Amino acid sequence: MSSPAQPSSDPRATDGRDASTYAALDLGTNNCRLLMARGSQSGFQVVEAFSRIVRLGEGLAATGRLSEPAMARTIDALKICADKLRHRRVRTGRYVATEACRRAANCAEFLVRVRDGTGIAIEIISSGEEARLVVAGCAPLLRRDTPHALVFDIGGGSTELIWLGLPTDEAAPPAIEGFLSVPHGVVTLADRYGGRAVTPEIYAAMVAEMRAALTPFETRFGIAARIVAGKVQMLGSSGTVTMLTALHLGLPRYIRSRVDGATLDFASIAQMTQKLAAMSHEQRAAEPCIGSERADLALAGCAMLEAICALWPVGRLAVADRGIREGILISLVPAPG
DSSP states (O other): OOOOOOOOSOTTOOSSSOTTEEEEEEEOSSEEEEEEEEEETTEEEEEEEEEEEOOTTTTHHHHSSOOHHHHHHHHHHHHHHHHHHHHTTOOEEEEEEOHHHHHOTTHHHHHHHHHHHHOOOOEEOOHHHHHHHHHHHHGGGSOSSSSEEEEEEEOSSOEEEEEEEOOSSTTSOOEEEEEEEESOOHHHHHHHHOSSSOOHHHHHHHHHHHHHHHHHHHHHHOHHHHHHTTOEEEEEOSHHHHHHHHHHHTOSSOOHHHHTTOEEEHHHHHHHHHHHHTSOHHHHHHSTTTOTTTTTTHHHHHHHHHHHHHHSOOSEEEEOSOOHHHHHHHHHSOOOO
8 A cells, every 4th residue: 555645734844845835625424525726816726636436424323333344435535535635735725524423432542543644634624623624614795785695505414504694895894793503414314215116205304304403503503584684695516506496407417617606596406306306316316417326316315405595585595615624715715815
């Protein structure tokens, strides 16, 4: 096996490595994602990206532990990441894990295995830090002509909901006025309800469970009344939202530049959801922007999104194919000048 990558947090490295390449890794319940970038006048320029579905949290809801197959899949993906970090001579990076590692009883053992096998030291971040990074990564897509924003990220093991105040001054960052982390994600919901043959009754049960989990957030902040007054915009940062957008656009394959920054109206969301619900598992798997690895998660994500749209009928949402990794890079890459 090749020697493991040894990322450092010191950007002043003088051993000949390229100190201007920065890396961010997001290890979620479903995906392992790596983004590498260099500084530019606009902030940073991505030089390489990697994403692999690993389903680290598969079975976690039932056992409370990461399974051996899931850990093995994830370590294999992280070895690829380590090779890429080494190839790009990355010396400055932040590598984080979210809900699956927050919940798993054997996560400490897993992270030791990751460090021993890949050289990557992974940090488990809190749900609050996860929310902060999502907002930082998505902030450029938020309009400043509307005073509030509801941002959500439907993940594999949890869903983050963030209530923001938006100063009119574009130089001022959004203010997080509240956030909620719900322990429902596409993997955990599909594990419990099943994702292959989803009857209308099963789908309705998923919607109802998610809505019940989100209702306290509405009670606390009174978001619906502000929506009626036209003071709220919505932004979704999740695979569910980007998948539905790609389907709505009729893309023959997933094209990030077409999806990130797009707008998706609620009528189109309902139309795409009905289309997916009418398909068999095999038909969903044959869709190029879904594929066999996501086919059994698609309707769980749609059910969660439907609950969000029903509680907060903004009517449309901005679509973000960005989030934690971009938030990390914004904090790592020095400001131009």
